[in-house]
Amino acid sequence: QKEVEQNSGPLSVPEGAIASLNCTYSDRGSQSFFWYRQYSGKSPELIMFIYSNGDKEDGRFTAQLNKASQYVSLLIRDSQPSDSATYLCAVNGAGNTGKLIFGQGTTLQVKP
Amino acid sequence: DARVTQTPRDKVTEMGQEVTMRCQPILGHNTVFWYRQTMMQGLELLAYFRNRAPLDDSGMPKDRFSAEMPDATLATLKIQPSEPRDSAVYFCASGLGQGAFEAFFGQGTRLTVV
Numbered sequence: 001q002k003e004v005e006q007n008s009g010p011l012s013v014p015e016g017a018i019a020s021l022n023c024t025y026s027d028r029g030s031q032s033f034f035w036y037r038q039y040s041g042k043s044p045e046l047i048m049f050i051y052s053n054g055d056k057e058d059g060r061f062t063a064q065l066n067k068a069s070q071y072v073s074l075l076i077r078d079s080q081p082s083d084s085a086t087y088l089c090a091v092n093g094a095g096n097t098g099k100l101i102f103g104q105g106t107t108l109q110v111k112p
Numbered sequence: 113d114a115r116v117t118q119t120p121r122d123k124v125t126e127m128g129q130e131v132t133m134r135c136q137p138i139l140g141h142n143t144v145f146w147y148r149q150t151m152m153q154g155l156e157l158l159a160y161f162r163n164r165a166p167l168d169d170s171g172m173p174k175d176r177f178s179a180e181m182p183d184a185t186l187a188t189l190k191i192q193p194s195e196p197r198d199s200a201v202y203f204c205a206s207g208l209g210q211g212a213f214e215a216f217f218g219q220g221t222r223l224t225v226v
Contacts, residue, residue: 043217098213102155
C-alpha cells in the first residue's frame with residue numbers, strides 16, 4: 001500500500017462546476033496535509049495546507065480533513081479552464097518530522 | 113522575491129558520466145528536500161536535510177547517488193555513474209521545518225542520460 005494515494009484521473013468537469021479531488025494516507029501519525037498544483041512542465045506550487053479536522057477555505061479552494069478516515073480532499077468551486085493541472089496531495093510523515101510524501105497526483109481538466 | 117534556485121535547468125549527458133545538480137534554498141529555510149519526478153513513479157523523495165544534517169536518504173540509490181549540504185545556501189545531488197534510468201526531473205524544495213512544514217519548490221533540473 002502506498003503511503004499517499006490519489007486517483008490519477010483525468011477528472012473532467014465543465015467550467016463553473018465544483019471539482020472534488022480526493023486523497024487517502026496510510027500513516028495515522030501524520031499531522032499536516034498539503035495540496036499542490038502542478039502545471040505541465042512546471043514545478044509544484046503550494047495551494048494550501050490543513051492540519052485540523054474539518055474544512056479550511058481559501059478563496060475558491062476548500063480543503064477537508066478527516067483524520068479518523070485518513071482522508072483529505074480539495075474542492076475547487078467555480079472551476080476555470082486555468083485550473084486544469086495536476087493536483088498533488090502531500091502528507092507530513094510519521095512523527096511530524098517534516099518528511100513530505102506525495103501522492104501520484106490527479107489530473108484535472110476543466111472544459112469551457 | 114524569495115525562491116528556490118536550481119542549476120542547471122536542463123542537462124543532457126552520456127551514460128557513465130558524473131552529474132551534479134545544485135540548489136540554493138530560500139534564505140532562512142532550514143529544511144531541504146530532493147525529489148525525483150517521472151511519469152511512472154510520480155514525485156519520489158530521495159533525501160532531505162534539516163540544519164544541513166541528512167535526516168533521511170532512504171529513497172536514494174546509495175551506490176550511485178549522493179546528497180550533501182556544504183553550507184546553508186547550497187545543496188548538491190550527485191549521480192556517479194549516471195544511467196539512462198536516471199532520466200527524470202529532479203526538484204529541490206525548501207521549508208522552515210516547523211509548524212505545518214510546507215515546502216516550496218525550485219524550477220527543477222531536467223536530466224536526460226543517453
